[in-house]
Amino acid sequence: MKAIFALALPATASFANTIQVPAQQATIQAAINGAVNGDTITVAPGTYHENLDFKGKAIKLIGTNGAGSTIIDGGTSNYVITFQTSETTASVVSGFTIQNGVGSFANSVYALGSSPTLEDNVFLGSAGVSIYGFSSSMVLQRNLFAGWTCPGGPEIAIVAFVNSSSPSIKDNVFANNHCPALDMTLPTGNAPDVANNTIVNNDVGIQVDARVNASLQLYRNNLIYGNGVGFMVNNGQPGNYATLQNNLVYGNTTNYQGFPDPTGTNGNISADPMLGGLSVPDYHPDAGSPAIDAGLNAAVGAGETDFYGAQRIRVGTSGSSIVDIGAVEYVAAQPTVSLSISASSILLGASVTITWSSTNASTCVAGGAWSGTLALSGSQSITPPAGMLTYKVTCTNGGASRAQSAALTVYPPPTVSIAASPSTVISGQVSTLTWSTTNATTCTKAGAWSGSAPTIGSLVVGPTNAGTYTYSLSCTGPDGTTIGSATLTVIPLPQITLTFTPSSIPVGGTSTMTWTSSNTTSCVASGSWSGAEPTSGSQTIGPFPAGLYLYGLTCTGPGGSTSNTQGITVFVPPTATITVTPSSVPSGTAVSLTWSSTNASSCQASGAWSGPISVSGNASFTPTASGSFTYGITCMGPSGGTVSANANLMVYGQPAASLTLSAPTIIAGGTATLTWTSSQTTSCIASGAWTGALEVSGTRSITQSTPGSYTYNLTCTNPVGSVETSAKLTVNAPASSGGGAFGLLDLSLLAIFASLRRRV
Structure with missing residues (x-):
């Protein structure tokens, strides 16, 4: 199983003309945009979610506390860093962990026709190419590449260069990648210099396309161990192979593939490099490693340091000043450092204790969030400021350095x-x-x-x-x-209401104008009135001549001004007349209706007729039903007001009458009641036993003192004709006290006589 290693690399020193992120610029890209050639951008510890473009500027981008605490995260949206404007090695990126990029050619860094310097960085793995150089002669030194996977393809590797590229790749570590570490697919005449790299536990260490002459390509002092293939040549032809000198290639499934094994020539060796600290991870060779003093000094530049920043060429176990093979120089007594903080996070104002110790060290110094010379071991209580802080202890013994970092987050109140x-x-x-x-x-x-x-x-x-x-x-x-x-x-906005009661008036009439307002402090009248008015009130207006009168009111308050204008119509009232000729007729007789109006715009019939009618006119008709009928009109004026008029028509049918007695027979001196009624009549006359004009209906009490038979006649008339009716009353003599049989006989005869008379 392959492990992914993280490494805290030493921070690079600051230079003049410094732009601080985020203290002076909130983002790294903003700092780049504002920088000029020669400037240095220093970035405080933290994670920065950005996709950067150097825009051709010769500037240095430095993580102040090193790659262990300063991260540039591409958010899987583009290359993390792009160089595409002819940048040179004066464009430097140092001291960052670079992760989560994605792009068509690479994930971390894309260099098109540009040659930046990338040093002391950690490139954490994802799927694909980490660095892609197209016509690029960049400088890669002291970087760590770990945890990458590659989908395949002839040019797929963690670091790949194509076309006219002659990069310098030195003192880097490629560890635990399911990928080839390096790929060179270059035309004839390009001279990449790949030296002093440690390449362990990858699918392929180095692969070179040799279909053209690659003899100018230099691969020197590289330690290639534990890979699937150590060094692979694709499309190789004799005479086209690259130049390999003083490399240690050992323990790979296949050490060399695609060309003859060069072991034993030009200083190339194959022996266990004795990297006992890989699980730490620590890439130093152990004592007795064949990599010690086995390199080629010509591959080392002046002042070059190893992966950990230690001096490159110094006296080794052979007693000679010969560089070691691989990214790290052997140190006979390598220092160790331990560092811990009593808490990983605290609140602002609280204290923590930093404890450290070392072995095989002569000096220790503090770095990161603290500074100064330290004892070789000890502890210190501190009350740190707010922030994400990294405390570092670096201990040396004159030949090697070891550093440990510990992170502390101090949370200030929000x-x-x-x-x-x-x-x-x-x-x-x-x-x-x-x-x-x-x-x-x-x-x-x-x-x-x-x-x-x-x-x-x-x-x-x-x-x-x-x-x-x-x-x-x-x-x-x-x-x-x-x-x-x-x-x-x-x-609030001012509000106004303005109303008239009634909303229209006739000439000579009056109306009450009422107004109210809210959120106002003053009001001014306009139109048919003027001057200042209270914010609410009422006023009687009129009488006026006919017309439309507009009343305006503008009120002002803290929220501004608003206006309201309302109109009142003064109208000439309409008049209307209607007649029916004749006003009373027998049923079946023609009559004529005539009506007229003034100042009216419309009229409506009512009563015995209905519906809209013209404002004046006449109509003839013949009523067949008898009774009393009312013909009404209601006329409306164009500006308001209504008027109504009526005409009555009496239509007579055949008259009818009835006459009744409350008792048909009474005793002389007694009383009976006559009751009569009539319909369709205009007058009634009594005759017979009573006389004189009568009402068309009524009652009358009658008394007869003389025995006999009495007829009461009733004649009622109307324009159509008359009707007669009668009622008869029999008046009997009172009975005698001694009448006997004769008296009874007389009464009986009288009754028979009266009956015969009625028949005659």
Whole structure:
């Protein structure tokens, strides 16, 4: 199983004309954009999610605390760093962990016609090519490449160069990659210099395309161990092979493939390199390693240091100043360093204890978040400032250095800044809330808004009703919770109502004008009135001549001004007349309706007729039903007002009458009641036993003192004709006290006589 190694590399010193990230520029790209040739950009520890473009600038980009604590994360959206504007080796990237890039040719760095310097970086693996050089002669030194996988292809490797490229690749470590470490597919005449690299546990160590003459390509002092194939030549032809000198290739499944094994020639050896510290990881060769003092000094540049920053050429076990094979020089008594902090995170104001120890060291110095010379072992209590801090201890023994780092996060209390702009608006307008926080991880809205909120943002609020709104933001971080708030004042708009009661009046009439307002301090009249008016009131207006009268009112308040104009119509009232000729007729007789109006725009029939009618006219008709009928008209004026008129028609049918007695027979001196009724009549006359004009219906009490038979006649008339009816009353004599049989006989005879008379 292959492990992925992480390495804390030493930070590179700062230079003049320094731009600090994030202290002076929030992002690395912003710092690059603002830099000029010769500037240095220093980046504080942290993770920066960016995709960078050097834009052709000869500047240095330095992680102040080294690759162990400063990360550039490409977010799988593009190359992490792009060089495509003819950059030279004066464009430097040093002291970063570079991860999570993606691109058509590479993931980490894409160099097109550019030759930057990449040193002391860690390239953490993903799938694909890490660095791709197209016509690039970049400098790669003291970098770590770990954990990469490759999908395959003839030019797929962690580091690949094509076309006119002559890179310098020295003192790097390629460890534990499911990939070829290096690929060179170059035309004749290119001279890459690949020297003093340690390449362990990869699919392929180095692969070279030798279809053209590759003899100018130099591969020297490389330690290639534990790979699937150590050194592979593709498309090789005799005479085209690259130049291999003083390499140690051992323990690979296949040490050399595609060309003759050069072991035993030109200083190339094949023996166990004795890398006992790989699991740490530590890439130093152990004592007795054949890599010690077996290199070629000509491959080492002046002042060159090894992977850990130690001096390259020095006296080794052979007693000679000969460089070792691989990325790391052997140190007879290598120092060890341990470093711990009593807590990995604390709140601002708290203290921690840093404890360190070393062996085989002569001096120790502090780095990162602290500084100064340290004892070879000890402890120190500190109260650190807020931030993500890295404390480093580097111990040396004159020949080798070892460093350890420990991270400490100090959480300050969160801060919240929130404001409404503008803070005062008129109802219907909007305001923008803007907020930002520091040291907060979550925020919650309260007050006039609710829900969760990002730790930085803006939001347009409104339009809202009049009032005062408080927008609170409660933000929580590792060191507690802080609440900020912003107040928005919404001033109401002025409002006016203006009405007339009634809304239209006739000439000579009056109306009551009533007005009210809200959110106002003053009002001014216009139109048919003028001058200052109270903010609410009423007034009687009129009488006026006919016309339309406009009354305006403008009221002002803190929220501005508003106006309302209403009109009242003064109209000449309409008139209307209607007649029916004749006004009374027998059923079946023709009659004529005539009507007219003034100042009317429409008329409506009612009563015995209905529907819209013209404002004047006549109509003839013959009624067949008898009865009393009312013909009405209602006329409306164009500007208001109505008037109504009626005409009555009496239509007579055949008259009818009845006459009854309450008792047909009474005793002389007694009383009976006559009751009569009639219909379709205009008058009634009594005759017979009673006389005189009568009402068309009624009752009358009658008394007869003389025995006999009495006839009461009733004649009722109308224009059609008359009708007669009668009622008869029999008046009997009172019975005698001694009548006997004769008396009874007389009465019986009288009754028979009266009956015979009625028949006659």
